[in-house]
Amino acid sequence: MSAPLPSWNDGAARQALLDFVGAVTTEGAPTYVSPEDRVAVFDNDGTLWSEQPMYVQALFAVDRVRALAPSHPEWRGRQPFKALIEGDEEALRTLTEHDAAALLAATHAGMTTGEFSHTVKEWLAKARHPRFQRPFTHCVYQPMLELLDYLRGNGFDLHIVSGGGIDFLRTFCEETYGIPSSHVIGSSGKTRLEWREGQPVLVKLPSLTSLDDGEGKPINIHLHIGRRPVLAFGNSDGDLQMLQYTGALDGPRLRLLLHHDDDAREYAYDREAKAGRLDHALEVAGQEGWTVVSMRSDWNRVFP
Amino acid sequence: MSAPLPSWNDGAARQALLDFVGAVTTEGAPTYVSPEDRVAVFDNDGTLWSEQPMYVQALFAVDRVRALAPSHPEWRGRQPFKALIEGDEEALRTLTEHDAAALLAATHAGMTTGEFSHTVKEWLAKARHPRFQRPFTHCVYQPMLELLDYLRGNGFDLHIVSGGGIDFLRTFCEETYGIPSSHVIGSSGKTRLEWREGQPVLVKLPSLTSLDDGEGKPINIHLHIGRRPVLAFGNSDGDLQMLQYTGALDGPRLRLLLHHDDDAREYAYDREAKAGRLDHALEVAGQEGWTVVSMRSDWNRVFP
Ligand SMILES: [Ca+2]
Ligand SMILES: [Ca+2]
Incomplete structure (x- = not known):
């Protein structure tokens, strides 16, 4: 078997992932977590695929x-x-x-x-990405695809928790990430049941019922999953509450933030960004010892 | 291997279940349904456990x-x-x-x-059931437990879709039915993220955000599962829209209603019931050829 996470350079971030997976899957260890509790949540925009120059x-x-x-x-x-x-x-x-x-x-x-x-x-x-000139579903991050596979292979239950619209996300998450529609959480709008052509269908209405961002993320994690995750991966201030909500105080947990610091291969932005701002969460990550992943130095490859 | 559904008498209802599972699992058959689309939804009160004399x-x-x-x-x-x-x-x-x-x-x-x-x-x-003098989680229906096992063994993806509160349901659905919290849908109320004892927690607020009954059922099935089920099992008018929403017009689908007609072993109620009324849905079942399960004649055993 080849080594996991080939697109990740040896370093603190890759090691934190390997150590965490080892800790929660070692039966008998005090850090062991049973598969049904191995819930891992991932933001999408800027965490699994590129969110620049615009969502x-x-x-x-x-x-x-x-x-x-x-x-x-x-x-x-x-x-x-x-x-x-x-x-x-x-x-x-x-x-x-x-x-x-x-x-x-x-x-x-x-x-x-x-x-x-x-x-x-x-x-x-x-549609094509304006800079990379390829479909947006090919602007996903290869190291993240490897991480999803690695976690799946170790019995984790993977969920997307994104600020994007849930119906939008579900059009590509299954094929692109191998994550089924029932494991995709996003912002959602009101719908109404109507009959059209002899069949009941759901019609989308203009009002938003849930903005899956900030405190909306833990609220929706509870609503859709009903368990506290043990691993959360985000990239912006909108993920702060999700990361804070992850794990029990005294249990094993891993919180990660992707830091976009790679203008050459993708983009570099954080505190001043208009979309995907990473400011307060970066502060908290430093205080709490969360794992900050540097796109430039932790990844030897960005896109598939 | 012993025959499936031992607590079900030979008859039209049991046969409909066996035929449907055979049809959707036979590879190459025009009725074949891939496992990820084998979504089955179950009402809880009066379908999986007793709802009389009161929810x-x-x-x-x-x-x-x-x-x-x-x-x-x-x-x-x-x-x-x-x-x-x-x-x-x-x-x-x-x-x-x-x-x-x-x-x-x-x-x-x-x-x-x-x-x-x-x-x-x-x-x-x-707590004990006032008539049966046993815990409510022992007032579940043995034939339904067998059906859940049978479907699970045939690759179905099982979900509860109940008018009950989602947080209430999740306290027993995993242990009682083997259905994990992420597969339990119910009515839900607003929550707020607060810090208590150094940890973010979700505090329940008094307002209801979703009543999972009537048209609320297909709406929540879409929100939580994101696929149209192929099998739905209910017992009252509140399940009508969920059953109608089940299956594509031209695809394989099975819609079932449990008819409580067994005063000796459980309860007998339908059109006049105050809780769990089965009136209009029974009419539609007749017109549409849905499977009406008679507790009295289709089940040789009620409780475990
Ligand atoms: Ca993001
Ligand atoms: Ca019911």
């Missing part, structure tokens, strides 16, 4: 707004629609997850969940 | 109200609290799932999810 879902929303604009003349005078239609690059760069959610709400209301999923899949198949 | 969770709420009443003098003049404190049997019998949810909200607000779970477990360990 992928925000790019999708932009394209949707542009596609739908001809039938919505009222958008021309209203932000953030106006900026998108006019291609205002500065406004686009400052889109928050909240803006993205608002845009999505405006652009998907009335679609069934099936139609929405179909629209996203079509878009993902054609 | 178990309502009985729990009653006991909580009585235990907390001394510190809530305002409850003495307010329904439904007044009825509970005074032991008004008629009012107790007409408690709806909504009332139960309201009572729970009033009685659990301020507790952490961990404290709530602990309180429920302590109560379940001591």
Whole structure:
């Protein structure tokens, strides 16, 4: 058997992963954790795939707004629609997850969940990352794919816990990460049951019911999983509460933050970033001894 | 290997189950369903365990109200609290799932999810069914336990989808049914993240965020599972939409309703019942050819 995590350089981060997996899987050890409690949670944007120059879902929303604009003349005078239609690059760069959610709400209301999923899949198949010129699902991080496999092989129960929309995420998480839809948690909107063509379907409504960010992450982890994770991996301040919530005070637990410090191969951003800001969580990581993964020095490869 | 479903009598219901499992597991057959799509959903109250003379969770709420009443003098003049404190049997019998949810909200607000779970477990360990004089977790249906095992053995992905509170359900579903907390869906209330004793915890708030009944069931199935089930088993009008939502129009699917027609061994109730009413769904079952399971004639044994 080849060594695990080949795209990870030898170093503190890789060693922390190997040590933790060893500790929780060694039967009889005081640190042993039974498989049903080996819950591991992963943020998606900026942790499993690239979130720069803009959240992928925000790019999708932009394209949707542009596609739908001809039938919505009222958008021309209203932000953030106006900026998108006019291609205002500065406004686009400052889109928050909240803006993205608002845009999505405006652009998907009335679609069934099936139609929405179909629209996203079509878009993902054609859209390309503006810098890397490849599909967004190929802008996932090879070291993270290896980590998911490694944890899965050691009996971990993997879940995505993302600020992105749950229906958006589910269009690619199974194929891209091997994580089934029931293990994907995200922001969610209201739906209504309607009959169309002799079948009950769920129609997406414009209001958001859960923003899966900040304290929303532990709240949704409890709602969807019902267990405290033992491992959490994030990359921004929006993951702080999820990482804090991970593990019992006196039990084994591993908290990791990916630090984007690699402008050459991907991007470098942290405290000043508009999307994916990593500021307070980096402070806490230092105080608490969490594992900060440097993209530049801990990974010998970024994309598959 | 012994024959599956020993507590089920030979008959149309047992045969429908055997035929369906055979059809979806036969590789190469047009009815074949891959394991990740073999999602099966079960109502809990009245489908997996007894819901008479009152929902178990309502009985729990009653006991909580009585235990907390001394510190809530305002409850003495307010329904439904007044009825509970005074032991008004008629009012107790007409408690709806909504009332139960309201009572729970009033009685659990301020507790952490961990404290709530602990309180429920302590109560379940001591409480006894008023007629059967055994713990409620022993008032589960033996034929249904066999069905869960049979489906699990055939690669089905089992989920509970209950009107009961999700935190209440999770205290016993894993041990009693072998269904882990992440596969348990129920009604849920708001929670807030707070720090207590150096650890972030989730505190239960009084407002309900999702009533997992009626159209709430397909909505939550989509939110938590993200796939349409191929098998659904319920027992009341509250399960109608879940059964309708089950399966694609042209795909294999099995919809079942348990009909409580066995006053000798359990209870007999349907169209006139105050809790667990089965009226409109029974009509639709007849029109649509769903499988109606008669407790009296399809089961040779009721409890373990
Ligand atoms: Ca992120
Ligand atoms: Ca029921």
